[in-house]
Amino acid sequence: MSDLFKRIVDQSPYGVIVLKKDNGSILYINPALKEWGISEKELLKSLPKENSCEVEFKNRFFKIKRFEEDKNIIFLIEDITPLKTYQRAKKDFVANVSHELKTPISVIGSIAETLYLEEEDPFKKRFLERILKRTKEMEALVEDLLILASLESKEGKVIWEDLNLKKLAEEVVQNLKEFADEKNVTVEVEISDDFICRCDGHKISILLKNLVENAIKYNRKGGKVWIKAYRSGKYTVLEVSDTGIGIPKKHIPFIFERFYRVDKSRSREIRGTGLGLSIVKHIALIHGGKVEVESEEGKGSTFRVFIPQF
Ligand SMILES: Nc1ncnc2c1ncn2[C@@H]1O[C@H](COP(=O)(O)OP(=O)(O)OP(=O)(O)O)[C@@H](O)[C@H]1O
Ligand SMILES: [Mg+2]
Missing domain, CATH: 3.30.450.20 (PAS domain)
Known part of the structure; x- marks a missing residue:
């Protein structure tokens, strides 16, 4: 030298x-x-x-x-100690604030609900309905932030089990039934009765809930959603496809980022916080897997989650 x-x-x-x-x-x-x-x-x-x-x-x-x-x-x-310290402080801050917000928001929600059910004046009822709706949105946001925080903490490690995917998918669909009916969207589970996947059941059910919720939310009236599972090489592939509005190509690289929502105008009509897909990606990654998307504007989207099988 x-x-x-x-x-x-x-x-x-x-x-x-x-x-x-x-x-x-x-x-x-x-x-x-x-x-x-x-x-x-x-x-x-x-x-x-x-x-x-x-x-x-x-x-x-x-x-x-x-x-x-x-x-x-x-x-x-x-x-990189300063960077790591900063990242940890940021995560802890978000987790602590979310935790502290959870109880007051749920108290506001239940009081608003009681008042809404008892109120007879249509004018006041409309206000109470809005409070209730916004509170539910805040509850969902805090819930998503807590899920992300727990995925990033020690609780975020995968607890592997042999899981019947059809059962899990049917439970997810059942929990979203009211939402699907409201949107007039049909959800079909096309998984064979004895399809077993080695994965963390609790986390994969959160992942699937987010994908199916999106497939319903960004669909059209009378639209359809399919949930499929199959093997591909060393992976189990969990697939959710829809007949919805699709995602413009230029947005696809960013949709898994936290708080990213595709164009402001359609986001205003369809509410959400932009955390769902970052949860999906995180869960796939901690399984050692990945997520892929195929989408065509106006036709629909297909999300594929690859879970390695050992
Ligand atoms: N199946 C889909 N069809 C069309 N667009 C989609 C679909 N899934 C996701 N997107 C687009 O990707 C963006 C990010 O999705 P993501 O689930 O992370 O957030 P969100 O649904 O807006 O909010 P939430 O945190 O409540 O899930 C959405 O705002 C939407 O524009
Ligand atoms: Mg979503």
Whole structure:
């Protein structure tokens, strides 16, 4: 390494390690790494065999990137503890606030409901109806935020079980029956009686509820929804398709982001918070799976969830 480059790398806030490719011996370690007080032995054990990884040493978090060149392997190590601390504080804040809001919102909801049922003056009844509707929306938002918070916490780990998917799908459909009737949409479960899927039943039922709810909500009057399940290679595929309004291509890359809703005008008519699909994606990912979408505007959409089977 030339003197100039050595001086630059010595000053770098990133940790840098260079190993010899042939025998893995250390060619260079910069001072940043020594300042962090991580032992060489510990560090060498954690170096990634591929592009990058994140590791934790003594309550500090590091991102390690790996590059190969002719005779050497270079590792760039970034201290991401401040970022991790911020992310954790943000998650804790959202979880705590949601938790604190849950009780008062449900109290407001039940009082509004009692008043609504007893009220005879049509004018006041209309106001109470609006309070009730908005409270239900807030309840749903808080519920979704709590689900996301629990998925990201220790509770978010998958509890694997062998599950009858048809039974699970029928339960989900039953719980959404009133909503489907209101929208005049028919939901069909096309899964064989003995179809077993290895997954976390509670989480997959939340996932399916969100997909079917969307398929009903963004459908047309008299529309249809199908829930199917089949094997594809090492995966079980859970598929929800609809005859709804579809999703414009340019929005598809973003619909799994938190609070993302497709164009403002149709979102105003059809209410929601934009958290449903981020919950779906999160649940698929913690199963080691993925979600795919196919959609055509004005014709409908198909969401496929791939759950690896071991
Ligand atoms: N089956 C579907 N057909 C058409 N558009 C859809 C469908 N599913 C999702 N979308 C679009 O993707 C956006 C994101 O969906 P997502 O479920 O995350 O949020 P949401 O339904 O708006 O709110 P909620 O948090 O209440 O589920 C929706 O606003 C909608 O525009
Ligand atoms: Mg939704």
